[in-house]
Amino acid sequence: MRDRVDLLVHGDVVVTMDGSRSQITDGAIAVRGEWIVAVTTQADAAAWLDADRTIGGPGTVVIPGLVNAHQHLTGDRLIRSTIPDDLPPGAALTDWALPVHAAHTGDDDELSATLSLVEAVTNGITYTVEAGTVAHPERVLAAYDAVGVGGTLGAWGWDLGDGPHVAHLDEVIERQAATVSMARDHPRVDAFVTLVGHDLMSDGLAVAASELARATSNRLTFHLSPGPADARAYLARTGERPVVHLARLGVLGDHVLLAHAVHIDDAELDLLLDLDVAVASCPWAYLRLGQGVTRSFHHPRMLHHGGRVALGCDSENAGDAIDVLLAARLFAGLTKDTTGDPTRFTARAALALATIDGARAIGKADEIGSLEVGKRADIVVVDTTRPEWTPHAVDPITALVWASDGRAIRDVVASGRHVVRDGRCLTVDHQMLAAESRDAHRRLVSRARAHPRDQ
Numbered sequence: 001m002r003d004r005v006d007l008l009v010h011g012d013v014v015v016t017m018d019g020s021r022s023q024i025t026d027g028a029i030a031v032r033g034e035w036i037v038a039v040t041t042q043a044d045a046a047a048w049l050d051a052d053r054t055i056g057g058p059g060t061v062v063i064p065g066l067v068n069a070h071q072h073l074t075g076d077r078l079i080r081s082t083i084p085d086d087l088p089p090g091a092a093l094t095d096w097a098l099p100v101h102a103a104h105t106g107d108d109d110e111l112s113a114t115l116s117l118v119e120a121v122t123n124g125i126t127y128t129v130e131a132g133t134v135a136h137p138e139r140v141l142a143a144y145d146a147v148g149v150g151g152t153l154g155a156w157g158w159d160l161g162d163g164p165h166v167a168h169l170d171e172v173i174e175r176q177a178a179t180v181s182m183a184r185d186h187p188r189v190d191a192f193v194t195l196v197g198h199d200l201m202s203d204g205l206a207v208a209a210s211e212l213a214r215a216t217s218n219r220l221t222f223h224l225s226p227g228p229a230d231a232r233a234y235l236a237r238t239g240e241r242p243v244v245h246l247a248r249l250g251v252l253g254d255h256v257l258l259a260h261a262v263h264i265d266d267a268e269l270d271l272l273l274d275l276d277v278a279v280a281s282c283p284w285a286y287l288r289l290g291q292g293v294t295r296s297f298h299h300p301r302m303l304h305h306g307g308r309v310a311l312g313c314d315s316e317n318a319g320d321a322i323d324v325l326l327a328a329r330l331f332a333g334l335t336k337d338t339t340g341d342p343t344r345f346t347a348r349a350a351l352a353l354a355t356i357d358g359a360r361a362i363g364k365a366d367e368i369g370s371l372e373v374g375k376r377a378d379i380v381v382v383d384t385t386r387p388e389w390t391p392h393a394v395d396p397i398t399a400l401v402w403a404s405d406g407r408a409i410r411d412v413v414a415s416g417r418h419v420v421r422d423g424r425c426l427t428v429d430h431q432m433l434a435a436e437s438r439d440a441h442r443r444l445v446s447r448a449r450a451h452p453r454d455q
Ligand SMILES: [Zn+2]
Pocket: 070, 072, 131, 223, 259, 314, 315
């Protein structure tokens, strides 16, 4: 008896990233509603399936939707390429990103998040962990809905320092709880308790945020030690290095995703492994900001010892391009170079970070990260007729990681919905977005330049 599905995705090769890393020549993925219902060959699918639509076909490789585990959706997105790239450490944040965040209206937050998610999805990213929106998380939720991709929602919380919306601990926790309930029961968006982190949170806030995440079965994410400054600040305030201090407070656990954790010592690395704390590694940010990752790159050691690591693209002045394939390539190159061992890390391992291992790091491996029956239909079709794939992709993963990037993404299906066709986002009108963002850009740049340190 024949069966009916909504969508079939065909590829010359389907790279499943399942447990045995199986690849299917002339493969087909069948989708019903938001879910994958079959992963098979095209011949087998033709024998028993009728589909309303078929995409992909000859000249394509099919991979799982990509995972971006640390992305600022709002803030400096609307002033991208304006912040100078020769500022001293921290100045891009204090002199530009924070004043701009403070000047964001609700419309700006939604516009910024929409632009970020459109760029992300056209580069094959179907799930994004947001690094934190200062003022209007509900407008970020509207952006997720407009673009049609999955991700997390996070209100940026802090109770130390002098940034916008810095607040008393109780107020920060109240906002976090409100954001968590905003995403409750949403089909594609989860809430993470989201702090700025660094040395901009009191011990009380770190503990309360961790407890809130545990009590609501959510996760906690915050920035820590992208450079050496956080360790200096924690040592001065507490006499302990950051990971040691936060572990002693009981903040850390398998529900925590740290952004960065680059400048850590051996004891901190052991603690992250013992407590199964996940890390979002954003290699382009570290190079762009000159943070010394080539001298302190512990993430490969974390992976080597079974730790959970995902890739992130960070923000406009810290990595800029929202393209996880670029991050995967750089991570692989840095690993080979800093270990001095070219046998240590492969294109396969890099693609795993961008897909199934990244999903595991953010606690979503049962739902996304691989092409398997029962998983969410997040599917990416790569165009292998492009010059960088010519003459022939003998090993599609090697070609994808070392030679290609988001420009080769042709079609994207997110939760069963066809959201990118021929490299263009179908759900949001880019021309209209571009016009709106030019107006916002002018307004926000003049605000940042007029009041660089008044927030
Ligand atoms: Zn960040």
